[in-house]
Amino acid sequence: MSLLEIENATKLYKISGGLFGKEKQLCALNQFSMNLEASPASITTIAGESGSGKSTIANLVLGFTSLSSGSIRFRGKDVDKMSSAELYDYRKSVQAVFQDPFGVYNPFYRIHHIFKMAIKHFKLAKSKKEGSDLIEEALNVVGLRGEEVLEKYPHQLSGGQRQRMMMARAYMIKPRIIVADEPVSMVDASLRAAILDVMLKMRDQQGISFLYITHDLSTAYQIGDRIFILYQGNVVESGDTVAVIDQPKHPYVQLLIDSVPAPDPDENWGEQIDVPDEEETRFSDAIGCRYIGRCPQKTDLCVSKAPILKPLAVGSQHNVSCHIYD
Amino acid sequence: MVKSTEKTLQVKDLKVYYDTPTGDVKAVDGVSFDVYKGECLGVVGESGCGKSTAAYGILRLVQHPGKIVGGKIDVDGITVSQLNEEEFRKIRATKLSLIPQGAMNSLNPTMNIGAQIKDLIVTHEKSLNSTDLSHRIDGLLRKVGLPLRVVKMFPHELSGGMKQRVCIAIGIALNPSLVIADESTSALDVVVQRIVAQTLKNVQREMGVSMIMIGHDMGLMAQMVDRIAVMYAGNIVEISPIKEFFSNPRHPYSKVLIDSIPSLKERKPLKLVEGITHDPRNPPPGCIYQLRCPLANETCRKKSPSWRNLKEGHQVACHLIEDEDHVAA
Numbered sequence: 293m294s295l296l297e298i299e300n301a302t303k304l305y306k307i308s309g310g311l312f313g314k315e316k317q318l319c320a321l322n323q324f325s326m327n328l329e330a331s332p333a334s335i336t337t338i339a340g341e342s343g344s345g346k347s348t349i350a351n352l353v354l355g356f357t358s359l360s361s362g363s364i365r366f367r368g369k370d371v372d373k374m375s376s377a378e379l380y381d382y383r384k385s386v387q388a389v390f391q392d393p394f395g396v397y398n399p400f401y402r403i404h405h406i407f408k409m410a411i412k413h414f415k416l417a418k419s420k421k422e423g424s425d426l427i428e429e430a431l432n433v434v435g436l437r438g439e440e441v442l443e444k445y446p447h448q449l450s451g452g453q454r455q456r457m458m459m460a461r462a463y464m465i466k467p468r469i470i471v472a473d474e475p476v477s478m479v480d481a482s483l484r485a486a487i488l489d490v491m492l493k494m495r496d497q498q499g500i501s502f503l504y505i506t507h508d509l510s511t512a513y514q515i516g517d518r519i520f521i522l523y524q525g526n527v528v529e530s531g532d533t534v535a536v537i538d539q540p541k542h543p544y545v546q547l548l549i550d551s552v553p554a555p556d557p558d559e560n561w562g563e564q565i566d567v568p569d570e571e572e573t574r575f576s577d578a579i580g581c582r583y584i585g586r587c588p589q590k591t592d593l594c595v596s597k598a599p600i601l602k603p604l605a606v607g608s609q610h611n612v613s614c615h616i617y618d
Numbered sequence: 619m620v621k622s623t624e625k626t627l628q629v630k631d632l633k634v635y636y637d638t639p640t641g642d643v644k645a646v647d648g649v650s651f652d653v654y655k656g657e658c659l660g661v662v663g664e665s666g667c668g669k670s671t672a673a674y675g676i677l678r679l680v681q682h683p684g685k686i687v688g689g690k691i692d693v694d695g696i697t698v699s700q701l702n703e704e705e706f707r708k709i710r711a712t713k714l715s716l717i718p719q720g721a722m723n724s725l726n727p728t729m730n731i732g733a734q735i736k737d738l739i740v741t742h743e744k745s746l747n748s749t750d751l752s753h754r755i756d757g758l759l760r761k762v763g764l765p766l767r768v769v770k771m772f773p774h775e776l777s778g779g780m781k782q783r784v785c786i787a788i789g790i791a792l793n794p795s796l797v798i799a800d801e802s803t804s805a806l807d808v809v810v811q812r813i814v815a816q817t818l819k820n821v822q823r824e825m826g827v828s829m830i831m832i833g834h835d836m837g838l839m840a841q842m843v844d845r846i847a848v849m850y851a852g853n854i855v856e857i858s859p860i861k862e863f864f865s866n867p868r869h870p871y872s873k874v875l876i877d878s879i880p881s882l883k884e885r886k887p888l889k890l891v892e893g894i895t896h897d898p899r900n901p902p903p904g905c906i907y908q909l910r911c912p913l914a915n916e917t918c919r920k921k922s923p924s925w926r927n928l929k930e931g932h933q934v935a936c937h938l939i940e941d942e943d944h945v946a947a
Contacts, residue, residue, distance in 0.1 A: 341807035342778070450894065451665065480664040481834060481878045485888040492888070507807060510880035514888065537882060551812040553837035555879045557861045561841050564816045565809075566763065 293367070295468055295501065296328040296353070296386075300362035303348050303525075304576055317576040321345040321352070322525040323362070328469065330367075333499040335491060337512040337533060340522035341548075346505045348525075350473045353503060354388055355379075384414050387462035391474035393454035397446035404442040406461050414465055430464035431457075433498075434490045452483030459490050463498070470494070473505045488515050509552060513537050521545050524582040527601050531610035541604065541612040543587050581615070589616060625692075626795050626828040627653040627676070632689030634668070634675040637682075641899040645671040645684070647852035653796060658822060658829040660843035660860070662836065662875065666898075668852040669832045670719070673798045677714055678706055694795050712742055715794040717785050717818075719801045724785060725773040731784050732769035738791050758787040761824070762817050779810035786818055796828045804833060815842060836879045840864060845931070848872050851895055851906045858932040868934040870911050905937065913938055 303321040324345070328336060340346045351357045352364060355371065364371045366382050374382060390396055397406070407427045410416070417423035428438045434456040446454060455475060462470050472491065476484045492515055494500040506512055512519055516533040521542070529542045540546045550562060581587070581594040593615050601613040632649045635642040646668040653659045661669045674680045676691055691699040693713050698706060710716075718724045726734055735755050739746065746754075756766055762783040773781055782802060789797050799818060803811045819842055822829050831843055839846055840860065847857040848871060856869040867873050877889045896902055896909050905923050908914040915937070923935045 341809065481836070482664060482874050482891045484880075485878055485890050489888045489890060508880075509808075510882045513882055514880050514885060534885065548808055549882065551808045552882055553812070553815070553835065553841045555837040555840045555864070555876070555881075557840045557864055559840075561812065561816065564820065565813060 293330050294327050294365075295330040295367060297365040297368075298324060298326050298349075298353070298362070299365070300325055301349070301352060301359055301364060302361045303345070303352065303357065304360040307575075319525050319576040319578075321348045322576075324349060324520075324522075324525075324527060325362075326520065328501055328503075330468070331499065333495045333501045334517040335495055335502040335504050335515055337504045337506060337516035337519040338522065339506055339509055339512055339519060341507060343524070344522040345525040346507075346522055347473060350388070350471050350503065350505050353386065353469075353471055355383075384465055385468045387465055387467040387470050389455070389458045389462055389470060389472045389475045392478055393451050393458060394446075394478070396458060397454065399446055401445075402442065403444055403446065403449070403457060406457070407442075407464060410461055410465055416465065426464055427460075430460040433463055433493065434460045435486065436460070450483065451479050452486055455479055455487050456490060459487065459494075463494060463500070467500060469501050469503065471503045471505070474507070475504075476511060477506070477508065484511065491515060509537060509549060521548070526582055527611075527613060528583065529610075529612045530601070531608075535610050541610070541617060542583075542614050543589055543616075544583050547586075591615065622655040622657065624655040625652045626655050626657075626694060627830075628690075628692040629672075629676060630690040630692075632672060632675050632691065633687040634671050634680055634684055635687050636684045638899065643898045644852050644901065645898065646675055647901070649689075649849075649852070649854050651847055651854060651857060653828045653830060655828055656826045657845065658819075658831055658843045660839040660846040661830060661832045661849060662834055662839060662846060663849035664834065666895075667849045669849050670800055672849070673716070673800055673830065673832055677710060677716055677798065678703075679716070708742070711738060711794065712792045713795045715789045715792070715797050717782075717789040717797060717799040717802045720805060725781060727773050730770055730772050731776075734784075735788055735791055738788060742792055754791075758791055761790070761821055762787045763813075777810075778806055779814050782806065782814050783817055786814075786821060790821060790825060790827065793825070794827060796830065797822070798830045798832070800832045801834075802831075803838065804835065811838070818842075836875060848875065851898060851901065853906055853935070855907065855936070856932075856934045858928075858934075859930055862930060862932050866932075868928065868932070868939050869907075869936050870913055870938075871907050872934075905935075 301321060301324040304317045304319055307316045307318050309315050338346045338349055352359060369378060371382060411423045411426065417426055431438050436453065436456060441449065441453065441457065476487050479487060488511060491502055495502065504512065504516060512533055519533040519536050520527050520530045523544050529536055529540065529545045537549060540549050553561065579598060580596055581599055584590045584594050587594065599613045599615045601611050604610045604612055604617060630650045632646055634646040636645055649672050663669050675686050678686065680686055689699060690697060693709065698709055701709065732755055735758060736751055739751065739754065755769060759766055759768055764780060764783050768780065776784065803814050806814060815838060833839060843860050845858065846860050846863050847854050848869065850871050856872045864876065867876050874891055902908060904920050905914065905918040908918045911918065917937050923937045925933050925935055926939045926941050927933055
């Protein structure tokens, strides 16, 4: 049974054309579909550059913005049409971890506050004792002990610890899905592994699925199961993470992977590249492939017709949206 | 790589402390290094290790409650740490320049790009006629690969990558001897980061300018720098030519840094790191890395390690490593 189904999700923003200009619609996310099975739990990566629509997906799933068209279904129920009791359950089942481990804390409260708030709101515990047991268990999952951290203030902890604390908070609510929006991008490299490890543990031992939203392909490669790569609101390539990154098909994904600096002084970056800024392809009335402005392999077809996302071969899990593979 | 023995910058025992009610935080605690002419030196380390503070210490841009406690800084053979504030101001941008971390926030939103570059040149060089000036600005923009229409544009009209390239243009406008690039590409997308980093490298090569590149992305360091210095809790613990560093890191902390680079080639188990850095107000006696070092022994807890000289200018501060001077012969 599918846990979360996103079907043709589209998000448009109106852009004013000035006093006499025509109002335009900017397409932040175009016809995005994905399906998350209830089991086994998995880590689905959504990757792309700034403005590619990856955070829009997070915001839609978390209900921070509403869809322009399409639907999001949780256990078969449309999230937009849920009753308040169902929505309460949905909010409990879908938790979030955000990018900035410094900004999410209120500096005036001790760490235990964020846990106690969640317990109170979701009525997780019947007594104080039960509550503190819950907190302790959640902290143990992320490798921390209550006595070390709960009485401290946020500024007394490192970025890595704070982010693990957010993971623990999300875990304590026992969700089915955690939307992790760039959870490691502001954490030091040496501490990143600890957070990624928590994600793997939660997936394998607790059956929690992740929507891992990131611009960093290398961490996705290390822990992700499936990947969707977005460019200007469209999925350009999707499939098994290792398959996509080992053998990228779309010209954009090829450039993206090629541009990750190799941690090896003997392996050179290749020649200087340049990309023109391409804004007009983002509007909803644009026809043709959105990548034409930068694509070295474009043809006339790419200008007149937008490619659709389809499997590389019949039955393949590896999908690409490019006319080269028609 | 440019091999030169001429030193553009010599830093000796630089100390920058932050004043707090419970004692001084020793953000940079006795850092010494040289930058050779035409060389790019990378400085890496985790957040809070003092890498940016060291750069600001060199530029004398440390703000209260920070204070420069000591150290001698020579630029092109001139001891700039003795100069008074007005004399030092003239050194900034002409000899020492900075490409700051957030290009988004370091440009003036009310001035167009041309005016901002002009402002800098006119402040430092006074008499220049307007044709020369606009030629010079055009030349700078061309050098960083920006179209000339950018002159008339305002910061909000530019993308992050373009703004960062404007900052590079401003950084090199007065032909400085040394450019300090503080995390200048870390807020950019991978593809744009590559473009900006390659622009920076090309400009540096063409002008033969020395550069200090501060960052935490080891991949970027591998691509960009000639030598690398690893900082930990206000101290440099290893300094090495880049190839030697990646093939043979010696300090336990450097090994952690290299091991924690996520690979795009093979999927391997994650490496977890234990231990927490000490309170920077109160470093333990002995080696500063002892609390996180899996190999720390009695000596490490008592005595701070001196520099061990390995081959080809590779230096490391660790008790567990022997001098290798004879190898060089």
